[in-house]
Amino acid sequence: MTTPPPLRIGLLGTGPWARRVHAPALASHPDTVFTGVWGRRPAVAEELAARHGVRVHERPEDLFEAVDAVALALPPAVQADLAVRAAEAGCHLLLDKPVATDVAQARKLVEATEENGVAGVVFFTVRFGAGEGDWVTEQAAKGGWFTAHADWLGSVFGVDSDSPYAESAWRREKGALWDTGPHALSVLLPVLGEVERVTAVRGPGDTVLLSLGHRSGAASSLTLSLTAPQAGSGVGVTLRGAAGVTSLPVRQDPPETAYHRALDALLTAARGGPPHPCDVRFGAQVTEVLARAQAALEG
Template sequence: MTESSTRPRIGLLGTGPWAAGTHAPALAAHPRAGFAGVWGRRPEAAAALAAAHGTTAYDDVDALFAACDAVAIALPPDVQAPLAVRAAAAGCHLLLDKPLATTVAGAREVVAAVEKAGVSSVVFCTLRFATGTTPWIDEQAATGGWFTAHARWLGALYSPGADSPYAASPWRGEKGALWDVGPHALSVLLPVLGDVTSTTATRGPGDTVHLVLRHTSQASSTLTLSLSAPVGAVGATVELRGTAGVAELPEWGDGVSSFAAAVDALLDSARDGEPHPCDAAFGLRLTEILAEAESRLRD
């Protein structure tokens, strides 16, 4: 995919609240890409979303692949993975959502398809692309000397009084906070502390899980993840402590601008041929860590 007078064409797979509120607005306004069309499992929703942004609705997903240089996917992870394999085989670069899949086998199939087709991939872990947090993560990784970290990601999707469109998501209801917000926390911790070498996990109230991780840097981290916290207790933070003192994750801004930065990252990777640090292979590693934690919870 080269950038010239004709902007790269990016299609969107998905019509849910995340696609409608984040992906579609960012694609429609992006100065370096053309919003080529929308496909969804509900054709009427795809037609409505496409009309709202002046693009084309597709009933046939393979026809959308044929009309695109790249696709952005906003679908449940285990719907996303096989469609990503098909898109890569059609020559489309991939802008994927987290988690890549909820099985290691599914994630490996995406990575294999990307490698076979020679396409670029980016997994949209929001904090790796947000204006406030991207430079902070790089700075902490360069600083080093971290002794321990604590990540706390508390949402209230399933709490009394909460009103979120994401609460109706079947896959979130089944897989819980570990798979939904766990990737966010891990996407910050791994580039700073290194890969995970050991995992301990236990359950809390509702879908709450607590993880204790050891990293290749020899630092340890703890994660508290929940989608069923009381409304007054919600919030997200990552705190690092080490030889440089204490560092806390700053505010990161909005999803639309973060997704636009992820689009830039994919376009740059496709143009230069250089893998992005947050690519499908990184998404596979997140899936492996989450699957290991899930296994520990079952044990």
């Protein structure tokens, strides 16, 4: 059997997440060739490219022409537009969450991938953790869940924060709903099903409390924040139903390991295998729920 060639992949973005996770994982994965970088800050792009021995591209289109796929580590509004252009150029996509903060943008991205026959995977970190991902799959198969609660509480903008992401303009603008909300939904939607009803209220800081009614008949509640005190921050998801009570396992792997699994999923789909459950269509579904929550907050 012929071994397929490695996937040439480029990186769009040069921020802390790109430098910490994306670039090292792209460079170390055995079946990808990290080929080039484009960034909105040329000096930072030069430094990142030099660290990994790859080329800097002045325009995104130049990068698209040199690769088979692109990984995106950009604010969602910037990501959505560039991802559509990359798909139209025939590039497979490894996207960050949320895929967009506008429903029309998210749907356009889905259309671009389908019309151009390219694969897309969205890096929901928890879904690509070995223990957490298996847990989600197992609970979805069991069914019979009555209710669920998720806490996704970060301290990025807390008074005692030392987070490297505290300078993130898009996170400060959009808040926890759009940053930690996708993580929580990536766990709840596969287990409880599509959302039919959304209510949302504000809490302290940027905290948002959501109540969701699912098509399965189950109900879920979410508490999301980026302004929690460090001592009170953390992640937890609990399900209750006919099978009893179960909770999301604590993450064991670093995000770099999860990112390698996301690359594996992209490689499988790009080579004609089945799409991963965290594909672009699922990413758009998450955006639609969050947009409804945003509308409820503003209504």
